[in-house]
Amino acid sequence: xxxxxxxxxxxxxxxxxxxxxxxxxxxxxxxxxxxxxxxxxxxxxxxxxxxxxxxxxxxxxxxxxxxxxxxxxxxxxxxxxxxxxxxxxxxxxxxxxxxxxxxxxxxxxxxxxxxxxxxxxxxxxxxxxxxxxxxxxxxxxxxxxxxxxxxxxxxxxxxxxxxxxxxxxxxxxxxxxxxxxxxxxxxxxxxxxxxxxxxxxxxxxxxxxxxxxxxxxxxxxxxxxxxxxxxxxxxxxxxxxxxxxxxxxxxxxxxxxxxxxxxxxxxxxxxxxxxxxxxxxxxxxxxxxxxxxxxxxxxxxxxxxxxxxxxxxxxxxxxxxxxxxxxxxxxxxxxxxxxxxxxxxxxxxxxxxxxxxxxxxxxxxxxxxxxxxxxxxxxxxxxxxxxxxxxxxxxxxxxxxxxxxxxxxxxxxxxxxxxxxxxxxxxxxxxxxxxxxxxxxxxxxxxxxxxxxxxxxxxxxxxxxxxxxxxxxxxxxxx
Amino acid sequence: xxxxxxxxxxxxxxxxxxxxxxxxxxxxxxxxxxxxxxxxxxxxxxxxxxxxxxxxxxxxxxxxxxxxxxxxxxxxxxxxxxxxxxxxxxxxxxxxxxxxxxxxxxxxxxxxxxxxxxxxxxxxxxxxxxxxxxxxxxxxxxxxxxxxxxxxxxxxxxxxxxxxxxxxxxxxxxxxxxxxxxxxxxxxxxxxxxxxxxxxxxxxxxxxxxxxxxxxxxxxxxxxxxxxxxxxxxxxxxxxxxxxxxxxxxxxxxxxxxxxxxxxxxxxxxxxxxxxxxxxxxxxxxxxxxxxxxxxxxxxxxxxxxxxxxxxxxxxxxxxxxxxxxxxxxxxxxxxxxxxxxxxxxxxxxxxxxxxxxxxxxxxxxxxxxxxxxxxxxxxxxxxxxxxxxxxxxxxxxxxxxxxxxxxxxxxxxxxxxxxxxxxxxxxxxxxx
Numbered sequence: 012x013x014x015x016x017x018x019x020x021x022x023x024x025x026x027x028x029x030x031x032x033x034x035x036x037x038x039x040x041x042x043x044x045x046x047x048x049x050x051x052x053x054x055x056x057x058x059x060x061x062x063x064x065x066x067x068x069x070x071x072x073x074x075x076x077x078x079x080x081x082x083x084x085x086x087x088x089x090x091x092x093x094x095x096x097x098x099x100x101x102x103x104x105x106x107x108x109x110x111x112x113x114x115x116x117x118x119x120x121x122x123x124x125x126x127x128x129x130x131x132x133x134x135x136x137x138x139x140x141x142x143x144x145x146x147x148x149x150x151x152x153x154x155x156x157x158x159x160x161x162x163x164x165x166x167x168x169x170x171x172x173x174x175x176x177x178x179x180x181x182x183x184x185x186x187x188x189x190x191x192x193x194x195x196x197x198x199x200x201x202x203x204x205x206x207x208x209x210x211x212x213x214x215x216x217x218x219x220x221x222x223x224x225x226x227x228x229x230x231x232x233x234x235x236x237x238x239x240x241x242x243x244x245x246x247x248x249x250x251x252x253x254x255x256x257x258x259x260x261x262x263x264x265x266x267x268x269x270x271x272x273x274x275x276x277x278x279x280x281x282x283x284x285x286x287x288x289x290x291x292x293x294x295x296x297x298x299x300x301x302x303x304x305x306x307x308x309x310x311x312x313x314x315x316x317x318x319x320x321x322x323x324x325x326x327x328x329x330x331x332x333x334x335x336x337x338x339x340x341x342x343x344x345x346x347x348x349x350x351x352x353x354x355x356x357x358x359x360x361x362x363x364x365x366x367x368x369x370x371x372x373x374x375x376x377x378x379x380x381x382x383x384x385x386x387x388x389x390x391x392x393x394x395x396x397x398x399x400x401x402x403x404x405x406x407x408x409x410x411x412x413x414x415x416x417x418x419x420x421x422x423x424x425x426x427x428x429x430x431x432x433x434x435x436x437x438x439x440x441x442x443x444x445x446x447x448x449x450x451x452x453x454x455x456x457x458x459x460x461x462x463x464x465x466x467x468x469x470x471x472x473x474x475x476x477x478x479x480x481x482x483x484x485x486x487x488x489x490x
Numbered sequence: 491x492x493x494x495x496x497x498x499x500x501x502x503x504x505x506x507x508x509x510x511x512x513x514x515x516x517x518x519x520x521x522x523x524x525x526x527x528x529x530x531x532x533x534x535x536x537x538x539x540x541x542x543x544x545x546x547x548x549x550x551x552x553x554x555x556x557x558x559x560x561x562x563x564x565x566x567x568x569x570x571x572x573x574x575x576x577x578x579x580x581x582x583x584x585x586x587x588x589x590x591x592x593x594x595x596x597x598x599x600x601x602x603x604x605x606x607x608x609x610x611x612x613x614x615x616x617x618x619x620x621x622x623x624x625x626x627x628x629x630x631x632x633x634x635x636x637x638x639x640x641x642x643x644x645x646x647x648x649x650x651x652x653x654x655x656x657x658x659x660x661x662x663x664x665x666x667x668x669x670x671x672x673x674x675x676x677x678x679x680x681x682x683x684x685x686x687x688x689x690x691x692x693x694x695x696x697x698x699x700x701x702x703x704x705x706x707x708x709x710x711x712x713x714x715x716x717x718x719x720x721x722x723x724x725x726x727x728x729x730x731x732x733x734x735x736x737x738x739x740x741x742x743x744x745x746x747x748x749x750x751x752x753x754x755x756x757x758x759x760x761x762x763x764x765x766x767x768x769x770x771x772x773x774x775x776x777x778x779x780x781x782x783x784x785x786x787x788x789x790x791x792x793x794x795x796x797x798x799x800x801x802x803x804x805x806x807x808x809x810x811x812x813x814x815x816x817x818x819x820x821x822x823x824x825x826x827x828x829x830x831x832x833x834x835x836x837x838x839x840x841x842x843x844x845x846x847x848x849x850x851x852x853x854x855x856x857x858x859x860x861x862x863x864x865x866x867x868x869x870x871x872x873x874x875x876x877x878x879x880x881x882x883x884x885x886x887x888x889x890x891x892x893x894x895x896x897x898x899x900x901x902x903x904x905x906x907x908x909x910x911x912x913x914x915x916x917x918x919x920x921x922x923x
Contacts, residue, residue, distance in 0.1 A: 055693065057693040058850065059849075060849055100851050100885075107857075136878055139862065185844075185845060185846050186845035186846070186853055186857060
């Protein structure tokens with residue numbers, strides 16, 4: 012493009028759009044520039060004073076976050092003057108910081124720790140009494156505020172002002188007594204993003220607090236299955252389980268953010284209700300069962316297969332291919348169960364009412380293989396279940412409309428054999444089923460999904476928490 | 491000064507010695523009627539007959555420099571302003587005079603509010619501005635009342651309002667009282683406050699002349715700068731330049747406080763020696779004490795010892811050459827009975843209290859400077875703390891959005907430079923609080 016220009020940052024030649032943010036251009040090109048208040052998804056505050064640079068022909072150092080890219084400018088932040096300034100400013104940041112890293116959840120991914128190791132390493136001369144502010148404040152939406160740890164970068168204030176436009180947060184008082192405060196309790200669907208954008212441990216998640224040290228976690232970059240948006244996310248996990256979900260920058264889909272509902276998607280993955288084998292219902296208690304017993308019961312039965320909208324494109328394809336390959340079309344009838352909309356179609360930020368994560372992908376595959384994906388067809392199929400039939404119901408991995416799902420389950424209850432294909436036995440109405448067949452969760456499979464825009468997003472398998480899970484298609488082998 | 495020698499009010503105006511205080515000796519000049527009889531608003535009427543560009547040129551040629559403290563040439567600043575006369579834009583008079591030691595604007599407007607209003611109308615005409623605000627320090631209640639009364643009088647005469655004197659020119663003027671923050675004297679902090687936001691300076695660029703109040707072009711000028719405009723219109727740039735030095739032309743108001751016999755506000759040509767100001771205009775040192783030091787430009791200006799004080803000429807260049815700044819012209823005279831530690835302590839307390847808290851070096855630095863300097867109160871003060879103070883102050887300079895960090899750091903470093911031994915003794919002497 013013609014408006015792309017070249018400039019130099021510490022002698023490194025960088026190409027960026029003319030007039031774009033100077034700091035962003037450096038960061039996007041892999042240059043590590045210390046900064047706290049700048050966030051590409053928010054307006055510029057220019058208050059942390061960490062990204063100071065010098066430029067040829069400009070008399071005074073200035074913050075790169077408030078400057079723009081121009082052709083052939085030469086910018087440096089490796090001069091002795093700037094290095095000294097950054098170190099001194101870091102010292103100011105840490106002056107009244109409580110240094111309670113051993114009990115702080117941010118430790119290990121904290122901007123203060125990281126920059127101290129890179130730009131600080133001075134001996135503190137602070138022997139005076141620190142300024143004390145209020146700690147352990149529950150400010151709503153499962154967000155905890157520790158005003159002492161805060162460095163007043165104002166990212167959180169700008170987020171509630173600019174992104175959610177709910178403006179719950181503000182800065183009270185002046186000087187070193189300034190502190191973040193809630194004007195009213197947090198009340199928005201994106202509050203957990205505050206925890207992500209806080210560069211220090213001032214805002215922490217009530218859900219994640221004290222559960223795990225971040226250096227014991229590994230991130231899996233995958234896609235959220237909470238609704239049809241399909242935000243790019245990373246799930247932090249280790250062998251003991253999954254612990255949290257955070258958004259990953261995806262300009263086309265979710266930008267920098269994700270909604271609070273999406274933060275919950277990890278919970279069923281390593282929950283105690285996970286199935287570890289095929290189980291059979293014995294007086295409303297599920298006990299491990301032999302595969303042969305289910306195979307026996309399925310034999311020669313007419314099967315109604317109800318798929319959920321949480322499967323990957325590949326899983327739909329495998330199911331339909333198997334039906335074709337095993338010539339099951341005469342005995343197996345397929346339908347697609349959709350969860351009803353929750354809330355408005357679109358909230359103006361990210362969240363959408365349609366919770367059927369891979370609806371587009373499902374419809375595409377159904378049609379491709381000549382199956383009917385319509386809701387009417389599904390309703391008809393469920394209404395027409397006979398007492399001689401077997402029903403294989405692939406339950407949605409998660410649901411915000413459990414009543415609707417329960418009604419659907421009740422509808423098929425007169426079938427001779429009812430099997431739920433699901434990763435866990437959390438919901439009480441699964442006792443309607445005779446068998447529960449374990450399948451992997453979204454975090455345990457590779458595959459693709461189509462979001463509401465028709466964009467393909469990838470699911471990536473991390474660690475596995477459910478033993479003996481089988482794919483949906485493989486259960487068709489028993490039909 | 492109010493002798494009746496059969497002179498008309500107009501003849502009583504002392505244009506010869508003063509540009510700003512020409513009318514101050516006339517009783518009741520805060521009333522429009524008296525002010526007009528003495529020649530007030532003549533220049534406004536004359537200005538309406540002139541080309542706005544010619545007025546801007548005249549102000550530029552006069553070499554008038556911003557009297558708020560920075561000393562940036564007013565005419566040049568006006569030159570940056572949009573020439574689109576139709577566009578919505580604002581003229582803001584900065585009357586948030588809060589620097590410790592400064593009280594010149596207060597004196598100017600409480601005695602003669604109309605000179606400011608006349609200056610603002612002429613400036614608005616020159617710049618094609620339809621709306622003006624006088625942002626006045628909240629504590630100046632009586633001055634705000636005086637200004638509001640004067641504005642009302644000007645409206646009644648159609649010097650303000652719609653279609654002023656049938657010249658097809660609208661100018662509305664409002665008084666806005668601040669809420670007591672020093673930082674709102676910084677022009678972008680002032681704009682934030684005027685917008686109803688927390689009084690915090692904004693990042694520059696964009697500068698207010700491009701994007702100011704409500705995101706529209708805004709010209710912010712000091713009271714004294716605007717009040718000098720009518721005189722420059724009356725007698726011309728060349729006459730104005732006869733006062734002062736080549737680079738610092740004109741007269742300047744100085745507010746003198748401290749250990750002198752006659753503290754107060756004076757108007758003298760720039761370049762007048764500080765010795766003359768103290769010895770002649772202020773009647774010398776009070777109670778026969780010796781001069782120890784002078785803060786020449788308000789609390790943020792580095793201090794001068796007695797020797798330098800008597801050598802310095804009060805213009806922008808000479809004060810800067812001797813290591814301080816003219817600032818707003820607030821001269822604080824300190825005698826040899828004063829402890830410089832106390833002076834610095836109060837200075838540091840002030841800046842700690844007034845830091846807006848946005849930028850980290852200032853927010854944390856101003857507080858820490860005070861704490862380090864007050865370690866003596868817990869018996870922990872060391873001589874080496876002075877080096878720590880010096881280093882800390884140095885690292886605050888040039889690192890923040892506005893100049894408040896510098897305003898706290900400069901006097902600290904300046905004081906250490908001149909009175910290090912006294913400060914060392916001060917910090918290392920434990921005291922009970």
